[in-house]
Amino acid sequence: MISIAPKLGSPEFQTLPLKTDENVVALRKLVREQLVAINFSLVDQTKCVTAASELARNTLKYGGGGQVRFSVLAADGSLGLCLVFIDAGPGIKDVPQALTDGFTTQGGLGLGLGGARRLVDEFDIESEPGKGTTVRIVKWKK
Amino acid sequence: MNLNTQAIDVSKFIKKYQYPILQDWMQNLKAQSVRADPAGDEQLREHCNQFLDSLAEALRSGKANDITSESWDEVRNLLTEISQARAKYGYTPNETALFIFSLKQSLFTRMLTEFAQDAATLVSIMWMLSTLLDGLGLFTIEVFQKSRDQIILRQQQELLELSTPVVKLWKNILALPLIGTLDSDRTQIVMESLLQKIVDTGAEIAIIDITGVPTVDTLVAQHLLKTIAAARLMGADCIISGIRPQIAQTIVHLGVNLEDVITKATLADAFVVALERTGSSITNRPLA
């Protein structure tokens, strides 16, 4: 459906639903556990968990629910966690605008997307009005 | 021979051997249980005996194939009582069902000798009784599960209330130690109870301690900022304490502006500030 999706073909990606508040809580816990397992520093754990929380809440609130796929990546002798948030909601008309600090359509702080981007190392967003939104993030171990 | 008269035969059989069956059953139960009965041995014996009484009574009615019928009311009531007690004391479903299943052995062993001459009768009686006890065992599990669900529901509600412990630290100083994930319902309740307490006590300063909050994302931050703004309208200042270094860094990256908010690393630091602001102070008295 969206062009960064094909990267997800690899079987080591696991999927979690994002349909309720409880799912968001469960995701934060799971991300924390994954990062602890690969020895992330406390600061990087907190940054990544918080970014995941922001994007998961967006998937739920704006995307009408969806799913998150995640996997531990290994590259250049380093480990990282990749998370992909996928929804088939209304999509974002103007992505750069949505990424602007303070921009919100529903009375939030408007810092979720921009903040998440600053908290991680890789951030890609694909969105098509009427089709849905996919956000992919990676946090590498320092 | 039809089911009805068989049920009546079994009823007589239970009455006739009630005492030895009871002894046997108790022994089996204790051998297979991992813990002592919550209400003690005496109570267990009482329950077992009552169960045999009511089982014999229900069978005497001749309706062995429908445990939901009226004749089985007393049996079901007793099992309900036992299952609920076990749910409350933290038993597993297995342990709870064991109450019924462990009766089989003592009943069947004795039946073997009692009905030894007539194999056909023996088989058909055992089959009836086995089906019956299976049904009752499943019934206990069902009741047990329902009681567990109720207990969990009640605990959740208690937790909702418990997690709003607004405490008065000093004249005019309140503290709200937040613990756990701040999601939707709970945050709303917590924040409202703080504002209510400010109204009730006329407090000047409220310390919101987030030491126990694992993740502060923009939604949590927004809740905090809204509460602080509302408190300010009521004439009270808020101090946020317990911002650990990793949380502070993350908040900065998110771009959340806490510049207008008094923040302190620990609740103790926040308390000192609050005392100063309300005209009190802590001094070290030299020891005499």
Ligand SMILES: Nc1ncnc2c1ncn2[C@@H]1O[C@H](COP(=O)(O)OP(=O)(O)O)[C@@H](O)[C@H]1O
């Ligand atoms: N998955 C999504 N689907 C549709 N719109 C989205 C999605 N994620 C974000 N948006 C839009 O981008 C805006 C900014 O999002 P964000 O930075 O998280 O701020 P906030 O959630 O506080 O509004 C949202 O108000 C919303 O309009």
Ligand SMILES: [Mg+2]
């Ligand atoms: Mg958001």
